Amino acid sequence: MKAITFHGVGDVRAERVPDPKVVDPTDVVLRITTGAICGSDLHQYHGRGGTLVETGAVMGHEFMGMVEAAGPEVREVRVGDRVVAPFSISCGRCEWCLRKLPTQCSTTGRAVFGGRFGKVFPGGQAERIRVPFADYLCEKVPADMSDEDALFLGDILSTGYACAENGSIRPGDTVAVFGAGPVGLLAMQSAQLFGPARVFAVDRVGYRLALAEEFGAEPMNLDRGDPAAELRALTGGRGPDVVLECVGHEVPFTQAIEAVRAGGTVSSVGVYVEPSMGFPAREAFFKDLSLKMGICNARNYMRPLLPLVRNGKLTPARIVTHTIGLDEAPRGYAIFDRKEDRAIKVMLKP
Ligand SMILES: [Zn+2]
């Protein structure tokens, strides 16, 4: 089959690789109908975060498709079902999965499709993929939902929603979202479900801020100066009640803590690739703030969020800017990485 493989920093290629097969009796093999390139794929693309994925490894953890083959112990899904899976691979049975922390699964060693930690499983930027623990991981998609609407349940929509939920937004609150990339934009959509009076979108990419505005956010261009000072100025000197950090770098994380009001909440879902960074501990301490951060346990959100998408309360497909063939994925990585051609979300059609 055809797949996108890693060959070194900045070098991904469309190549022929062996077709996946059912290995364990709880596996399925999907024929992928839609995949996507994620911001965290760019970390691998740049070799950030220490270990590189192996040369020739199949990339990607955002995908959905049709069950083409199922192992003898698969009960919940059958051949022909249309399903979406989360980005992380978990067994559904270990202590961590039972604690509703499937990203911490000890059976797979916190594995991610196409990732480099824990057990290695080929990714979903391909024509087919092996999905282990299929009964736990696969969520059936109703026939009336498009791939574009369903796909993001497996990662970026669940991540954006979890970020907003962890912010404990109350009706009438002021919320600031740092980062207007795919996750930040979906965090803004999700934040609106909690009834904030105002949502600010903080970024420096004009076309992304324009979409944030369509999602009801007030754009704040970072080029105007210190966003924490600006946010305080715009909120009568107090700062937003909730800050959602969707970038994953020291600077926006620090600015989020500086911006939030006393007793407010900072919720962070940006993927931090550096092992440590500066933390404004004194400011956080004297502000009595709440901090929630971490990798999203997307499996927990897929089923509850599905009806919100199906009924138009969340419209994740609006962030899609490019739909290209799998062969063109190397170009997709390049434009997404450089924010060229107004790229926000690049979808891949095998
Ligand atoms: Zn992702």
Ligand SMILES: [Zn+2]
């Ligand atoms: Zn587990």
